[in-house]
Amino acid sequence: MKKKAKYNVAVIGVGVVGIEMLRCLKQFNFPVAELRVFARSARQIDVDGLKYSVEAISPEGFSGIDIALFAGTEGEKGAAVTYAQEATRRGAVVIDNGADFRMDPAVPLVVPEVNAKDVKIHKGIIANPNCSTIQMVVALWPIYKKAGIRRVIATTFQASSGAGKAAVEQLEEENIRIAAGGYQDVEVNLENKAMPQQLGYNVFPHIGGFSEDDYTSEEWKMVRETHKIMHDYKIKISATTVRVPVRTGHSEAIYIETKKPLSANQAKDILSKSAGIIVLDEPKKNLYPMPKDAEGKDEVFIGRIRRDPFLKYGLWLWVVADNLRKGAATNAVQIAQELIK
Numbered sequence: 001m002k003k004k005a006k007y008n009v010a011v012i013g014v015g016v017v018g019i020e021m022l023r024c025l026k027q028f029n030f031p032v033a034e035l036r037v038f039a040r041s042a043r044q045i046d047v048d049g050l051k052y053s054v055e056a057i058s059p060e061g062f063s064g065i066d067i068a069l070f071a072g073t074e075g076e077k078g079a080a081v082t083y084a085q086e087a088t089r090r091g092a093v094v095i096d097n098g099a100d101f102r103m104d105p106a107v108p109l110v111v112p113e114v115n116a117k118d119v120k121i122h123k124g125i126i127a128n129p130n131c132s133t134i135q136m137v138v139a140l141w142p143i144y145k146k147a148g149i150r151r152v153i154a155t156t157f158q159a160s161s162g163a164g165k166a167a168v169e170q171l172e173e174e175n176i177r178i179a180a181g182g183y184q185d186v187e188v189n190l191e192n193k194a195m196p197q198q199l200g201y202n203v204f205p206h207i208g209g210f211s212e213d214d215y216t217s218e219e220w221k222m223v224r225e226t227h228k229i230m231h232d233y234k235i236k237i238s239a240t241t242v243r244v245p246v247r248t249g250h251s252e253a254i255y256i257e258t259k260k261p262l263s264a265n266q267a268k269d270i271l272s273k274s275a276g277i278i279v280l281d282e283p284k285k286n287l288y289p290m291p292k293d294a295e296g297k298d299e300v301f302i303g304r305i306r307r308d309p310f311l312k313y314g315l316w317l318w319v320v321a322d323n324l325r326k327g328a329a330t331n332a333v334q335i336a337q338e339l340i341k
């Protein structure tokens with residue numbers, strides 16, 4: 001990308017991720033010349049007391065844009081499929097939060113703490129990984145470099161905001177109904193039901209659609225995206241992804257089988273010296289990461305670091321991050337920072 005003092009930036013989508021992108025651009029002092037904000041419909045919005053004019057998206061809107069941060073919905077009629085190529089044709093580099101381009105071999109999939117150098121091989125589009133993958137690879141990478149990784153088994157505990165604004169609203173609505181009249185089996189009859197089950201006072205192991213071998217698409221994302229980001233397709237990865245009634249902040253219980261033995265103290269030491277990680281691990285003081293504390297933060301928090309009592313190559317980590325920040329907007333803006341370095 002041609003070096004400039006300031007860049008024309010577009011943010012596409014003002015849902016839960018798009019709003020965080022606007023915050024990150026401001027908070028990270030990204031050198032913005034002109035900022036244009038697009039969604040399906042035009043309106044004025046207020047973020048932390050700052051007013052933004054949202055324009056209805058159009059191909060012409062991308063003229064003169066250097067960097068386009070996409071946070072619209074995915075799929076055939078989604079923002080990225082419809083407009084990403086239009087944006088690149090007009091000279092912009094696209095950083096896309098959705099899944100549409102992630103597995104395209106021509107598109108780098110980047111978590112700067114792991115594979116920042118991949119940014120350089122872009123051909124106009126760079127993909128931001130899935131939220132549950134990002135926090136996992138940030139935690140895996142320092143262990144991988146020190147001891148190698150043979151196998152990973154992950155169970156996630158994912159917040160409602162991971163499924164967008166409508167899912168946050170569904171959980172809020174369910175909580176109101178539960179408080180008003182009962183405890184279980186709340187009749188969820190919302191017009192825009194965003195999740196496949198009731199989430200209030202409930203958990204369900206179903207994120208994305210069911211696909212090959214009865215894993216969900218979210219579970220396959222954790223496998224395939226991790227392989228691509230870490231450039232190692234031999235790591236045996238298997239995941240169970242679970243939605244929990246948390247507003248924001250995904251948690252993951254991750255079991256790692258290393259190639260060389262690693263003590264819990266060695267793992268703590270390596271992780272606490274690694275970029276983008278904060279270790280919170282003092283069990284005697286009840287200190288471990290929790291989503292409510294990670295909300296609004298940019299780091300990945302790791303605790304409960306302990307060895308498998310039966311296997312010297314086995315290690316457990318409890319990994320928590322804000323899915324809208326490091327899991328989406330923070331990572332996307334960090335990619336943009338790499339791009340302009």
Ligand SMILES: NC(=O)c1ccc[n+]([C@@H]2O[C@H](COP(=O)([O-])OP(=O)(O)OC[C@H]3O[C@@H](n4cnc5c(N)ncnc54)[C@H](OP(=O)(O)O)[C@@H]3O)[C@@H](O)[C@H]2O)c1
Pocket residue numbers: 012013014015016017018038039040041057070071072073074077078079082097098099129130131161162163164165166323324327328
């Ligand atoms: N939520 C997360 O934790 C998370 C994490 C990683 C990645 N992602 C990805 O980030 C993207 C945004 O997710 P979100 O959770 O912020 O969704 P969201 O809350 O549902 O918001 C979606 C936004 O995209 C806009 N939009 C939808 N279709 C559009 C189109 N064709 N053209 C222009 N704008 C369009 C909507 O516009 P209107 O407001 O005008 O309707 C809305 O502002 C998705 O691809 C998602 O998979 C999300």
